[in-house]
Amino acid sequence: MTTFPPDMPLSNAGYVPPGFGRQSAGDDGAFVVELTAFSGPLDLLLSLIRDEKVDIYDIPIARVAEQFLRRIRTLGLNEAADYLEMAARLLRIKAQLLLPRGESEQWEDPRAELVRRLLEYQQMREIVSLMEHRADERRNQFARAYLPDQPAPPQAPLALSLSELLSAVDRVLRAVYEPNMHDVVARPLDVPAAIEIIRSLLALKARLQWTDVVRADAKPWQVLSALLGLLELARIGELHVAQPRPFANVEISRDPSDPASEAA
């Protein structure tokens, strides 16, 4: 159940459709308005949850995932990496919910992290509406616009010590010298490579964290490749994905049934 619908062009995950993120309706009218109605996948998801009138603490994932996929296709967002990543996440949760629970005491609801993220996102939206309100108030007042051309005043003495300069040198040079594996070339998903990376990491360590697999500054295509790779490996039973508590790092471990994990 973790496969994507065949018509979803995963290979273009880094591509953002033209018009996406535009601020005002252009010639294409309602379409653009619809697109910009959402500031990201969490926003779209929250709106779905509202429209479907479902309990945020008990999201019917199968239904919501299906709706989400349909909406991003209708909105032409199905090539935007951020939305695709959320789609993959929903499908992963759906798959996890289908797994047998085993002894229920240890069971962690796979939706927990998503709920946490939605609540956190919602809290941020509260702050945004508040800030928007204040910005609108301020926008309705003009500041003084005319400022006479003064001859450039002599500059105030500069407060800068040598140690401040040297610390700055230290900071920037460390940033330069530390290895930078940043890959700036946009490219389609590379799931086989991600699987290779995860396999070799798991050969080294019995347990991995999500952040071992995906660096904090990974490009969306890297995140997505790793995610799909993980899902595939979980599906064929090579590893086990779990989260100790909501919002914690995802833990990846060799499948308990895999004899290799006994040695670790």
Added chain:
Amino acid sequence: MTPLAKLLEAALFASARPVSVEELSALEPEASSGELTAALDEVRLHYDTEGHGVELVEIGGGWQILTRAEYTEAIERAQLAARPQRLSAAALETLALIAYRQPIGRAEVEEIRGVNVGSVLKSLHERGLIDVVGRAEGLGRPLLYGTTPLFLEHFALRHLEELPRADELAIALRHHADARVDGIALTAEGDGASDGIQPG
């Protein structure tokens, strides 16, 4: 008005940005801080009671004279000044996170917003609403961002502490009736609060 109040008024008229109390006190080094506050009060009261088209407000870590909101439309219609463009939802969300979690790196913003924020950070930086305030430890020593005084100005805040604390949010929101969050349980309580965003 008293001579000190007149001097303050002149200085406030000469600036497009809020003027800090330090800068105002440099105008008249002899004046005590009590005298300064009294003179500011005098200007503010004069504007409020003598029927002026402008008012004195405390904002962005200083004081600023602004036109009264009721004249905005007429001024804009006469094309004598134009209101700035509103920030996009993406920009507002990013700013909200930076305001509450500063210093914060790009990765954390992206984690919470669920989208890439590279270009948003760039344009917020160009607009002077955020600045690089340091570097995180760790690989590549990623840049950390914080808000600027211009941010306070843009949102008519005197200081960052004026933003509601996370546990006050639901209450604060009720003051500004907003339809966006209806139908969904609010987040001020439950396990969300302890890790929730706090003003920085």
Added chain:
Amino acid sequence: MTPLAKLLEAALFASARPVSVEELSALEPEASSGELTAALDEVRLHYDTEGHGVELVEIGGGWQILTRAEYTEAIERAQLAARPQRLSAAALETLALIAYRQPIGRAEVEEIRGVNVGSVLKSLHERGLIDVVGRAEGLGRPLLYGTTPLFLEHFALRHLEELPRADELAIALRHHADARVDGIALTAEGDGASDGIQPG
């Protein structure tokens, strides 16, 4: 003041240039030119008789509110005296890079710092701490920057070789342990991103 005089005051305050009577009439189409002139007179008189730091003057075919001349000197002095300026974290890191990597082009600085440094370079240049020292080979022959004699003077250095080598920095920094070295504190306040130099 009358409502029309208040509106005129707000409009004149918000306008970046002198405003003609015709333009002012667009503010209130109902008002006759006689009423407009009377309202302008009212503003002018109010400023002159109620003891204000500003005045209404006719200039370049229009009307404008200006700071009274007697205060301009004090205002300029105060802007200067307010506080010595500190470099923002952005300006400081850029200066550090230029000092250790000179001659260096803008593109290289931006690649390392990860943000646009145009305004920072401009303010460091205005400060006299850096200067253009040549042009690189290659497309567009970009400008190369280096530090100036004023830079050396500021740190009481005779020549650049007196700066510790990059690999000796840790030791050098220990000698300066008395100073604050956390990058974040350097920019906690000040003038924002638009300008690399800020009061501290």
